Amino acid sequence: MRPSDPAAPAFVRLAAHPLRWKLLTELAASDYRVRELVERVSQPQNLVSYHLRLLRGGGLVTARRSNFDARDSYYHLDLQQCAHALTNAGTALHPALGFAPTPPLPSSARLERRPTVLFTCTGNSARSPIAEALLRHRTDGHVEVTSAGSHPKPCLHSDAVQVLREQHGIDISGQRPRHLDTLVGHRFDYVISLCDKVREVCPDFGDRPRLVHWSIPDPAAATAPGPVGHPAFVRTAADIDTRIRYLLPLLTLTPQEVQP
Incomplete structure (x- = not known):
């Protein structure tokens, strides 16, 4: 790669990993605890926790202590942040793609x-x-x-x-x-x-x-x-x-x- 070549946007680098993409798709449907994500993606807990930390560091996923059992934490996908990240990634590829997606109303x-x-x-x-x-x-x-x-x-x-x-x-x-x-x-x-x-x-x-x-x-x-x-x-x-x-x-x- 030439030094002047632009790096891929952060969202693309984070989401492109197969396991992180799987975690994102699971969390897009519901908030889950680590042990539930381990079961849903069929991967070891230490690996799941590592990639969740990366997603949290990228601002796409948040975590909060469970009110039922404080030893547990629930992970949540910030869809609004994902929408902005996708828009920024689109803009980096072509200015015409830089429009924030809006969820459509039910028809x-x-x-x-x-x-x-x-x-x-x-x-x-x-x-x-x-x-x-x-x-x-x-x-x-x-x-x-x-x-x-x-x-x-x-x-x-x-x-x-x-x-x-x-x-x-x-x-x-x-x-x-x-x-x-x-x-x-x-x-x-x-x-x-x-x-x-x-x-x-x-x-x-x-x-x-x-x-x-x-x-x-x-x-x-x-x-x-x-x-x-x-x-x-x-x-x-x-x-x-x-x-x-x-x-x-x-x-x-x-x-x-x-x-x-």
């Missing part, structure tokens, strides 16, 4: 029936009702969505209600937490857990729904109740909204089109 023309999505967390007072409200808002009724908790609180967290109203113009003040047991027997295409504890106790809904985990900290545990638009709840809603935007294109895919 009702492709839907034989409305997809069904269940969001779960422990108390069903903050994370899961925020996700339910944001998905319903973004799909304008084209998706049937609900939420529930393993140990529902008596009412929604006031900061969750206020952040949705102030930041997104959504009013969920009349909603009440519900128990997961009330939904047993219902059919769902996606069951998405938003806290590490509920993932371990979520009931089996049959019909093989697609199980997805989003390891998101409880904003109510981050700090004491505060003013309207509490920063922890603002960050949580923004994180959930980003994840939902990247979920939207999958909701119109057939089971055969979705990666296992």
